[in-house]
Amino acid sequence: xxxxxxxxxxxxxPQTNCGECGEATCMAFASKLIDRSGKTADCPPLMKxxxxxxxxxxxxxxxxxxxxxxxxxxxxxxxxxGGDDVLYRHKLTFFDKTKMFFDVTDTMDEAALVERVxxxxxxxxxxxxRHLLLDGVAIRSVSNxxxxxxxxxxKVAEVGIPMIFCSFNPAVLKAGLEAAKDKNPLLYAANKDNxxxxxxxxLEYKVPVVVSAINDLDTLKTLAKxxxxxxxxxxxxxxxxxxxxxxxxxxxxNFLKIRRAGIMGDTEIAYPxxxxxxxxxxxxxxxxxxxxxxxxxxxxxxxxxxxDIMILHSMEPYATLPLVHLAETIYTDPRTPVAVDSxxxxxxxxxxxxxxxxxxxxxxTYYTVESDLSSNxxxxxxxAVDTDGIGVEAAAAGGQLSADKVKDAFDKSGFDIHxxxxxxxxxxxxxxxxxxGDLEDKLGxxxxxxxxxxxxxxxFMEKNWPPKQ
Amino acid sequence: xxxxxxLSEVTDMFKDVDILSLEGVTIEGDIEIDLSGLGGGFDxxxxxxxxxxxxxxxxxxxxxxxxxxxxxxxxxxxAGVPAxxxxxxxxxxxxxxxxxxxxxxxxxNIAEWTTQIQEVPIGNTSADGGSRGKRVMLGGExxxxxxxxxxxxxxxxxxxxxxxMRLGLAKAVKENYDEVMxxxxxxxxxxxxxxxxxxxxxxxxxxxxxxxxxxxxxxxxTVEEVLQAVDVPIAIGGSxxxxxxxxxxxxxxxxxxxERCLIAxxxxxxxxxxxxxxxxxxxxxxxxxxQLDMNAQKELNRKLMKxxxxxxxxxxxxPTTAALGYGLDYAYTNMERIRLAALMGDEELxxxxxxxxxxxxxxxxxxxxxxxxxxDSDWGPREYRGPIWEIITGxxxxxxxNDLFMMMHPTxxxxxxxITQTLFGSIEAEPVDIANWIGAEV
Ligand code: B12
Ligand code: SF4
Numbered sequence: 052x053x054x055x056x057x058x059x060x061x062x063x064x065p066q067t068n069c070g071e072c073g074e075a076t077c078m079a080f081a082s083k084l085i086d087r088s089g090k091t092a093d094c095p096p097l098m099k100x101x102x103x104x105x106x107x108x109x110x111x112x113x114x115x116x117x118x119x120x121x122x123x124x125x126x127x128x129x130x131x132x133g134g135d136d137v138l139y140r141h142k143l144t145f146f147d148k149t150k151m152f153f154d155v156t157d158t159m160d161e162a163a164l165v166e167r168v169x170x171x172x173x174x175x176x177x178x179x180x181r182h183l184l185l186d187g188v189a190i191r192s193v194s195n196x197x198x199x200x201x202x203x204x205x206k207v208a209e210v211g212i213p214m215i216f217c218s219f220n221p222a223v224l225k226a227g228l229e230a231a232k233d234k235n236p237l238l239y240a241a242n243k244d245n246x247x248x249x250x251x252x253x254l255e256y257k258v259p260v261v262v263s264a265i266n267d268l269d270t271l272k273t274l275a276k277x278x279x280x281x282x283x284x285x286x287x288x289x290x291x292x293x294x295x296x297x298x299x300x301x302x303x304x305n306f307l308k309i310r311r312a313g314i315m316g317d318t319e320i321a322y323p324x325x326x327x328x329x330x331x332x333x334x335x336x337x338x339x340x341x342x343x344x345x346x347x348x349x350x351x352x353x354x355x356x357x358x359d360i361m362i363l364h365s366m367e368p369y370a371t372l373p374l375v376h377l378a379e380t381i382y383t384d385p386r387t388p389v390a391v392d393s394x395x396x397x398x399x400x401x402x403x404x405x406x407x408x409x410x411x412x413x414x415x416t417y418y419t420v421e422s423d424l425s426s427n428x429x430x431x432x433x434x435a436v437d438t439d440g441i442g443v444e445a446a447a448a449g450g451q452l453s454a455d456k457v458k459d460a461f462d463k464s465g466f467d468i469h470x471x472x473x474x475x476x477x478x479x480x481x482x483x484x485x486x487x488g489d490l491e492d493k494l495g496x497x498x499x500x501x502x503x504x505x506x507x508x509x510x511f512m513e514k515n516w517p518p519k520q
Numbered sequence: 521x522x523x524x525x526x527l528s529e530v531t532d533m534f535k536d537v538d539i540l541s542l543e544g545v546t547i548e549g550d551i552e553i554d555l556s557g558l559g560g561g562f563d564x565x566x567x568x569x570x571x572x573x574x575x576x577x578x579x580x581x582x583x584x585x586x587x588x589x590x591x592x593x594x595x596x597x598x599a600g601v602p603a604x605x606x607x608x609x610x611x612x613x614x615x616x617x618x619x620x621x622x623x624x625x626x627x628x629n630i631a632e633w634t635t636q637i638q639e640v641p642i643g644n645t646s647a648d649g650g651s652r653g654k655r656v657m658l659g660g661e662x663x664x665x666x667x668x669x670x671x672x673x674x675x676x677x678x679x680x681x682x683x684x685m686r687l688g689l690a691k692a693v694k695e696n697y698d699e700v701m702x703x704x705x706x707x708x709x710x711x712x713x714x715x716x717x718x719x720x721x722x723x724x725x726x727x728x729x730x731x732x733x734x735x736x737x738x739x740x741x742t743v744e745e746v747l748q749a750v751d752v753p754i755a756i757g758g759s760x761x762x763x764x765x766x767x768x769x770x771x772x773x774x775x776x777x778x779e780r781c782l783i784a785x786x787x788x789x790x791x792x793x794x795x796x797x798x799x800x801x802x803x804x805x806x807x808x809x810x811q812l813d814m815n816a817q818k819e820l821n822r823k824l825m826k827x828x829x830x831x832x833x834x835x836x837x838x839p840t841t842a843a844l845g846y847g848l849d850y851a852y853t854n855m856e857r858i859r860l861a862a863l864m865g866d867e868e869l870x871x872x873x874x875x876x877x878x879x880x881x882x883x884x885x886x887x888x889x890x891x892x893x894x895x896d897s898d899w900g901p902r903e904y905r906g907p908i909w910e911i912i913t914g915x916x917x918x919x920x921x922n923d924l925f926m927m928m929h930p931t932x933x934x935x936x937x938x939i940t941q942t943l944f945g946s947i948e949a950e951p952v953d954i955a956n957w958i959g960a961e962v
Contacts, residue, residue: 300944372905380852381849
């Protein structure tokens with residue numbers, strides 16, 4: 052982004068405060084543009100009225116992220132990469148989480164291929180109210196045979212997740228493109244030998260393309276610049292990912308340099324970067340668990356330092372689980388803790404005899420507790436107290452969780468502890484035990500101090516519920 | 521290549537060198553697997569998670585050997601099969617793509633990084649008036665870790681935990697320590713000899729009034745025992761009880777006089793001045809511990825320096841580690857911000873950092889047998905999940921600027937050391953021809 056204050060964006064807005072964007076004023080909308088929670092398309096007058104066309108174009112240019120955004124695939128699961136404006140997440144936030152693509156080959160037998168692709172597409176890890184997913188499939192042309200490659204592409208395309216076509220042979224890539232029309236795959240890759248042909252394919256089929264130059268940033272930039280001048284905008288950079296020794300250090304250094312140059316304004320190299328931790332499997336590590344650990348460690352380094360898209364091999368849960376969590380860690384917005392609405396939730400179908408519990412509205416806390424309850428079949432009422440998105444222990448220490456806050460949350464939720472349930476009791480988190488006395492006074496209810504960890508709620512319930520009168 | 525080596529001999533070679541900084545060490549000749557020679561006593565770090573099966577051990581060893589560039593004469597081919605040469609490319613004369621437009625890549629160093637992180641040694645050798653076999657040096661950076669702007673003078677170090685009593689640990693961790701858990705000296709020895717610990721941390725948790733309320737004097741004996749058992753530098757931790765810790769750590773500092781241990785920890789919620797006083801009187805370093813709060817970290821460091829007169833070369837910070845999936849985003853960014861502020865001249869933050877990486881074992885993903893949720897994809901065996909959780913938690917913080925890692929699982933230690941030292945630049949490996957990765961057999 053070339054501007055950083057709402058005032059600068061405001062200059063380009065209609066300044067009528069018409070409210071169509073959902074904001075009361077153009078200035079409020081301008082702040083949303085600056086923190087990137089809103090986009091120019093949300094201001095109808097700016098979009099529709101001809102007289103603003105020039106301003107719109109200029110504003111879009113000023114607001115465009117330093118690193119170009121590139122979309123791979125189509126539909127719900129299309130993968131958007133790039134889009135960053137900063138080198139460190141605390142300076143703003145990182146955008147467009149690192150995307151994980153897993154390999155298949157065009158020499159696999161059909162059943163195995165389909166099974167693996169489905170496993171990639173169906174991977175799910177629940178986390179704070181969402182599912183963390185894997186992103187796509189990288190099809191490696193091991194056969195180097197256009198017909199075989201096209202057949203594999205057809206099979207993969209049926210599953211409907213984004214694809215990377217991997218071959219340096221333009222004939223193979225072309226066969227793939229023909230087999231998956233309009234699926235918007237990423238072409239891997241144009242290098243100093245085949246760039247004309249591969250570039251031509253990218254133009255003809257309007258698909259994103261990787262330029263590859265191992266450990267040679269001049270050539271990488273030359274290829275990117277040449278493509279950009281020819282009208283190819285959706286470019287991804289592959290500076291090479293070496294799996295061991297000094298080579299790996301060099302790859303790491305390349306990623307740092309490229310991203311630094313891009314954020315500092317060198318537009319000729321301001322594109323998303325691809326890492327290929329799959330090369331861990333070429334390092335001579337014969338034990339598969341160790342190779343998988345190594346691949347995961349490599350992938351972690353490049354998730355943190357500027358890899359936007361990756362090609363990986365290990366689908367073992369001990370590889371995929373840490374990876375999806377790390378991408379979430381690095382890309383989650385540090386400006387706002389992830390929170391759920393503060394209200395009374397039902398776990399199962401609670402009634403007047405069901406227990407009443409509270410927790411905080413920090414998404415990690417809420418969903419941990421909720422899943423401990425629901426997965427153990429405990430039907431109950433669960434109140435999420437508004438602690439500004441802070442967990443139980445930190446909120447109790449920092450003052451966001453107090454008896455007043457809990458009382459307030461009950462009142463706002465419309466739930467009446469004296470009328471809506473018969474037992475007049477509330478189970479509180481073990482880590483909020485110090486609120487017990489205060490809560491008894493404020494709520495006029497019996498307070499049961501639950502376990503420190505909600506994972507122990509099932510055992511606790513068995514012993515303590517229903518409460519003895 | 522006539523020279524053949526038995527795996528067990530290679531093990532011995534690795535034992536004496538720091539296995540992960542093998543610079544300059546070359547091993548020639550083929551390796552012969554000699555399973556019988558491995559014996560029950562042989563358990564290199566990577567074997568731990570897999571039980572003691574010899575075959576698996578051998579494979580693990582081959583991995584280490586392979587990464588070090590030792591020719592490995594068995595198993596799968598080292599590199600992938602090269603992809604066949606591309607078939608003749610269609611000779612499309614691209615109208616828009618006629619000639620390359622040459623460009624030169626160039627990027628400057630970060631000018632604002634003007635301040636060097638303080639170098640802090642841990643451990644006194646005989647030359648320094650102590651009895652440690654070596655000294656560990658932390659800090660000294662002039663750039664973010666592994667960045668090209670300025671070389672990193674000191675590599676990351678790992679200290680492995682020892683507790684002064686048997687305690688509940690994740691199964692995958694416990695397996696490695698079960699037989700030494702009643703004997704802190706033996707435990708420490710195992711950490712150094714088998715698991716390649718750079719340092720030992722002795723946690724005096726039994727002193728907690730709510731645990732065993734072990735008197736400070738008795739706890740100090742455990743510290744002496746550990747100092748006798750191993751000659752690496754040590755860190756001494758309390759139980760976390762703010763009243764008792766002051767007494768326990770002061771006594772421990774006294775019996776360890778002259779060894780330059782790391783006293784863990786001074787914090788804002790205990791009498792940090794007393795801890796600092798004991799550390800200075802008996803020649804130790806102080807761990808300055810705060811909870812994910814950069815301003816509190818500045819405050820405590822300032823107090824240690826100004827109020828307690830702790831010299832700059834005796835302060836290490838622990839800004840708190842939250843596990844992957846359980847607040848690592850806060851821990852990561854807190855460390856990165858601290859390090860950036862230090863490099864840009866904030867003298868209250870220019871200290872090496874330490875991470876309680878073991879916290880990773882608190883994450884459910886690291887120890888639960890399976891997911892509590894039906895919709896989740898299979899979580900797979902936890903024996904592998906735990907160690908990688910510890911690795912990734914630590915590795916992320918290594919990139920954020922952390923110098924010293926307090927860890928538990930031997931596999932995690934081995935992999936973390938190897939990957940951080942690869943980025944540090946001290947690992948020599950046979951270059952891999954990655955240009956052919958598309959056709960590689962994996
Ligand atoms: C991440 C974290 C933070 C983050 C908080 C992010 C957030 N959105 O919550 C940040 C960096 C902001 C933070 C700040 C502070 N923190 Co803090 N923080 C942590 C940390 C590392 C993890 C906490 C966490 O997220 N746990 C995971 C969630 C899921 O746990 P939870 O909410 O408690 O929920 C569990 C239980 O409470 C229980 N449970 C929850 N609901 C319910 C309901 C029922 C009915 C039952 C039975 C059980 C139950 O089950 C859940 C799963 O186990 C801990 C240390 C640690 N490793 O535990 C320190 C910790 C909580 N923080 C601490 C402190 C002191 C602070 C600060 C005051 C520091 C400061 N000086 O500024 C501030 C306060 C900030 C504020 N309140 O505004 C201390 C608290 C000490 C104490 N007990 O008093 C801790 C324990 C660190 C320590 N060892 O000293 N912190
Ligand atoms: S829609 Fe556009 S013109 Fe109307 S208030 Fe919003 S920003 Fe201003």
